[in-house]
Amino acid sequence: MVETEKIKKFVSFTDGAESVALLCHVNPDSDTLGSALSLRLALKKLGFRADVYCEDNPPPRLSFLPTIDAVNECADDKFKKYDLVIAVDCNDPERFGTAGKYFKHASRTLSADHHKTNRNFADYSICDPLAGATAEIIFKIVCELSAKAGYDLIDNEIATLLFSALVGDTGAFSFDNTTDETLDVAGKLLHYGVDSHDIIYKMIKSQPANRYKLKARAMCNTRFFDGNEIAVMTFFKKDFTETETSTAFTDGIINELIDVDSVKIAFAVSEVGEKYYKASIRTKAPYDAASVATVFGGGGHSRAAGCRISGFYEDVVDKLLKAARDELNA
Ligand SMILES: [Mn+2]
Structure with a gap:
């Protein structure tokens, strides 16, 4: 206070x-x-x-x-x-x-x-x-x-x-x-x-139909790792194009992923440019989202944070997974 x-x-x-x-x-x-x-x-x-x-x-x-x-x-x-x-x-x-x-x-x-x-x-x-x-x-x-x-x-x-x-x-x-x-x-x-x-x-609660369609794609694109403790959902450029949405529509979708019982750290990766990605991070206590984001120069709060990363998509995911594992084992 x-x-x-x-x-x-x-x-x-x-x-x-x-x-x-x-x-x-x-x-x-x-x-x-x-x-x-x-x-x-x-x-x-x-x-x-x-x-x-x-x-x-x-x-x-x-x-x-x-x-x-x-x-x-x-x-x-x-x-x-x-x-x-x-x-x-x-x-x-x-x-x-x-x-x-x-x-x-x-x-x-x-x-x-x-x-x-x-x-x-x-x-x-x-x-x-x-x-x-x-x-x-x-x-x-x-x-x-x-x-x-x-x-x-x-x-x-x-x-x-x-x-x-x-x-x-x-x-x-x-x-x-x-x-x-x-x-x-x-x-x-x-x-x-x-x-x-x-x-x-x-x-x-309310949302436009195209956000719902974007969410459905992101859910299909979700990958789980380490016994479902880490999860990564991805919004690719073509998902935004084909659903007529933008990164502004991704807000809140990641919360559904961190609400999965086993998930301790969740990422939502958005393709925002050529080999350029925006990552949102959510964690369950005691894991710290801000310290994961800080690895990549980002910031935020204990449970919700974000950062931007350049590179090939698979390398970006590998980097995020490493940071998440470091946080889980910290
Ligand atoms: Mn605020």
Whole structure:
């Protein structure tokens, strides 16, 4: 849990600022988007210019998020030098991708994050690896902004954005990163009329037909190793092409693989370029997904992490298997 003093110090960095850029990570998920967009709304209520940037456009399945169209809406403006840049849910400046240009030009920089691999790259950072989502920290920041303003800034849109972020990062409160604190924040957000059932249905359950077809292919492509303790599912280029999908559609499919009883470490490998692959990693406790990802320069959380690897497909799988075996035997 983040100490109140740290939240107060974080908020004090907004004093004297007029313009704020909020930066999301590449391949944005509901946590980075919901956190940035909710903070944007709160800051706008207080009279700031507040803009959200992300290298990639939000995935279609998150199009229901309130104010999602605000992402990159100022990307064509000449305005680049913000008084303050806040990185949201990013463990490393590399995660900004092209949006990093705003970070470089900023007078002051802040970071709010929950990755234990956070590299402490901003002028002031709050990183709580025990937070289920960065949105838990953003909720406290908005509460502190409210206390300073003398009225409650949170409304249904802000609450919906934060709640969606919690749902995404905790698998609708089912992963082991869900704490009493997570549920406490979620409960408070419900007071603002958040439609929790609708959000969980849209984020976890409903899917377009082409994602279902992509999932079916990935399941057929799954290989099990070491007495079914390690498993690798693969999304090849042709799977994306033939189902008219993209890597944005793979989100969450790997969770079905780590839910197989015997599987301790699961990989979802996506072919993203010529001899270039993106790997998502899921583990069951006590095996650490982030330490597997770190072998390849990636990062993430204890149970969920990711990395990128170049090479021939079979070599990539061999490298992942070696890293997984090292983790199982560590
Ligand atoms: Mn997150």
